[in-house]
Amino acid sequence: MNSFHIHPQVFFGDDALDRLQELGGRRVFVVADPFVVKSGLISQVTDRLSRCGAEHTVYSDVVPDPPIESVARGVAALGAFGGDTVVAIGGGSAIDSAKLVREFRRRLDPSAPGMRLVAIPTTSGTGSEVTNVAVVADTQAQVKIPLVAEDLTPDEAILSVELVKSVPPALTADTGMDVFTHALEACVSRHESDFSAAFSARAIELVGAYLLRSYLDAGDLEARRKMHSASCLAGQAFTSASLGLNHGMAHALGARFHIPHGRANAMLLAHVIEYNSGIGADGRACPACALTAERYTDAARRLGLQSLNAVTAVRSLVHWVGFMLQEMRMPQSVSQAGVCSESEYRAAIPAMTEAAMADRCTAGNPKDASAEDVRAIYEKLW
Numbered sequence: 001m002n003s004f005h006i007h008p009q010v011f012f013g014d015d016a017l018d019r020l021q022e023l024g025g026r027r028v029f030v031v032a033d034p035f036v037v038k039s040g041l042i043s044q045v046t047d048r049l050s051r052c053g054a055e056h057t058v059y060s061d062v063v064p065d066p067p068i069e070s071v072a073r074g075v076a077a078l079g080a081f082g083g084d085t086v087v088a089i090g091g092g093s094a095i096d097s098a099k100l101v102r103e104f105r106r107r108l109d110p111s112a113p114g115m116r117l118v119a120i121p122t123t124s125g126t127g128s129e130v131t132n133v134a135v136v137a138d139t140q141a142q143v144k145i146p147l148v149a150e151d152l153t154p155d156e157a158i159l160s161v162e163l164v165k166s167v168p169p170a171l172t173a174d175t176g177m178d179v180f181t182h183a184l185e186a187c188v189s190r191h192e193s194d195f196s197a198a199f200s201a202r203a204i205e206l207v208g209a210y211l212l213r214s215y216l217d218a219g220d221l222e223a224r225r226k227m228h229s230a231s232c233l234a235g236q237a238f239t240s241a242s243l244g245l246n247h248g249m250a251h252a253l254g255a256r257f258h259i260p261h262g263r264a265n266a267m268l269l270a271h272v273i274e275y276n277s278g279i280g281a282d283g284r285a286c287p288a289c290a291l292t293a294e295r296y297t298d299a300a301r302r303l304g305l306q307s308l309n310a311v312t313a314v315r316s317l318v319h320w321v322g323f324m325l326q327e328m329r330m331p332q333s334v335s336q337a338g339v340c341s342e343s344e345y346r347a348a349i350p351a352m353t354e355a356a357m358a359d360r361c362t363a364g365n366p367k368d369a370s371a372e373d374v375r376a377i378y379e380k381l382w
């Protein structure tokens, strides 16, 4: 049996942040990205909480790709403050931290009254504000673990373009390609449905029309607004359909070499499309990959790419990815990323392969990947 539900409620538009004044929370624990505090953006939240008389504290010990230790510190801080509401403001790392802090606090004290979680993204990337996923890093084992549970889903999400105006071009590129990877993996996932497809299709169209505009002109508010919607739509798509091999491999690669999440996804994308479709430099589709190739063809069409058939459509899609990475000055290989020597990279492939095979996202991939397949893609990625 399958099911589809739309959760949480999403507030958007120019005055969306005013929703904070209607929450009715009396004690609010705000989990904020350090940038949000330093830049003063935090006042957009705290002023509104003060205005409606809600007591609040700001907790900003948030680390990119949150490790278990930082989540544990947050759980202790929330326990000391108490509170009836958690507001998360920041990128995926801040929102995931807040999801985990609330969940572990709840498990430590099941008798405590429930705490609402309101998520406010300041990057257009992860869609974490609407997903049932939180990614935690085990820094000792050098792996990232995506945890999936309905209880992790925020209760409300607020989308405000005001909060993404400050995102610099490189972060726009990384997070924008994360959006695209979410939408594309959901589109070809083995758990894809008519419902998830509606969300992924619109997200792909919006990325095609607005990501490069956002990157080239940070002041293009229409493009920023559309990418913020695309991020949320792609989050809805993959929370329903799940992700795939691209994310499984990106988690292992990012955790081992500290490559930002969206950038790791982007580097892998062309290779995974070729692998899943069977259409690459040395292949022209396989009957078993026909459905996946058809879905990639639909994605290519939504990006505005013209094609004669599935083979040319998939090749155009792969070229489009390469074009985007080049235009946005993103690395297309690990060597271009400049994060390690070739020998360090090749030595890490067995451990990354093992981590990618065990990653929960990999299970959603349309094609069953063997360890040998995964290893071969990592080899090509140098």
Ligand SMILES: NC(=O)c1ccc[n+]([C@@H]2O[C@H](COP(=O)([O-])OP(=O)(O)OC[C@H]3O[C@@H](n4cnc5c(N)ncnc54)[C@H](O)[C@@H]3O)[C@@H](O)[C@H]2O)c1
Residues within 6 Å of the ligand: 033, 034, 035, 036, 063, 064, 065, 066, 090, 091, 092, 093, 094, 096, 122, 123, 125, 126, 127, 128, 131, 132, 133, 134, 135, 144, 163, 164, 165, 166, 167, 168, 171, 175, 178, 261, 262
């Ligand atoms: N929960 C999910 O569904 C989900 C999905 C995909 C990825 N993730 C996880 O989310 C994390 C990545 O999140 P992210 O890509 O949003 O990046 P991030 O939250 O790690 O932030 C990256 C950097 O951007 C800065 N930043 C945030 N907002 C900014 C703004 N408005 N202006 C300028 N700088 C800003 C932060 O301070 C930080 O230095 C990874 O750990 C990834 O694995 C979660």
Ligand SMILES: [Fe+2]
Residues within 6 Å of the ligand: 126, 178, 181, 182, 247, 261, 265
């Ligand atoms: Fe992602």
